[in-house]
Amino acid sequence: MSFIDHLEELRWHLIRSLIAVMALSIAAFVSVDFVFNTVIFGPAKPDFWTFRMLCNVGELINSTAICIDDIPLKIQSRKMTGQFTMHITSSFVIGIIVAFPYIFWEFWRFISPGLHLNEKKVSRGAVFFVTLLFSIGVMFGYYIMSPLAVNFLSNYQVSDIVMNEFDITSYVSTLITLVLGSGFLFQLPIVVYFLSKIGIVTPELMRSYRKHAIVVILVLGAMLTPPDPLSQILIAFPLFGLYEMSILISRRVNKKRLKDLAKSQIEKRP
Incomplete structure (x- = not known):
């Protein structure tokens, strides 16, 4: 295929992906009550799954300190287009997450023939493991990071x-930011797998740079999460x-x- 043919092929892959995102975004936009009251504002409610699990754990250890029964969260819309803009934005993001x-x-169909x-x-x-890690990251961001961050920030006062x-x-x-950031950061094992396959990353290198990796992880966490x-x-x-x-x-x-490299060198010997 020529360069133009590759561009044409890529264009159709992008168009099909965009159609999937737009279709799911429209479905989310129409389901405004479920999307906002159940999904988006869910982590801000005391009866959210995470808070109920914390209360159950508190009952098992006979402690009510970790049971959260009130979140003093007040949300306003200070801009004329604030609610409408967030309705569109949240619908589009949900479309991307579901269509990921x-x-x-x-994307894999485009690059795999080459x-x-x-x-x-x-x-x-690759498609299965990337999707699995992304889903785990999204669930971690939604069910763990989001409710705890909302509770912390809504109670924090100077x-x-x-x-x-x-x-x-x-x-x-x-x-x-919390949900999407977690989804993409959880792709680390996939990135390391492919870099190791081509010999760029080795376990010895990763062990020697473990301390540096801790700093990078903290920096990424600061960049992709609320401050x-x-x-x-x-x-x-x-x-x-x-x-x-x-x-x-x-x-x-x-x-x-x-092992494969050594085997190929042996086979090349006369």
Whole structure:
């Protein structure tokens, strides 16, 4: 295929992905009551799943300290177009999240024909694992980070004379940042897997730069989460775990790569 033909092929993959996002966004836009009262404002309600689980744990350990039964959250719309803009924005983001498996599948359909046979073998299951990690990250951001961050920020006060009354734009933007940021950050094992396959990353390299990785993780957590220490700590812990998991993945991949390389060199000998 010529360069123009590749561009044409890419254009149709992008068009199909955009159609999927727009269709799901329209469905979310129409379901405004469910989207806002159940999904978006869910983490701000005391009966949210996370808070109920905390109360259940508190009952088991005979402690009511971790049971959250009131969240003093007040949300306002200070701009004429505030609610309408957030309605469109949230619908579009929901469309992207739900359509993400299809979007990545279209992207993979575009690049997979250009891979060699051995590259196709090592990348088998890429769509499944990318989707799985993205889904886990989104659920972690929604069910763990979002409710705890909302509770922390709504109760935090520097003075009694300052009232916490948040704009709807700020609330929805914070929720989107937490959920999408977690979804993309959870792709770390996939990135390490492919970098290890081509020999750029090794387990020894990752171990030697572990301290540097901790700093990078904290910086990424600060960039992709609201500017509060709780959110940064909450995203940092699973990323540390993913980094250690990535070391194990890199060790296994690198071991197999070196074994295949040695085997190919033996076969080339006369």
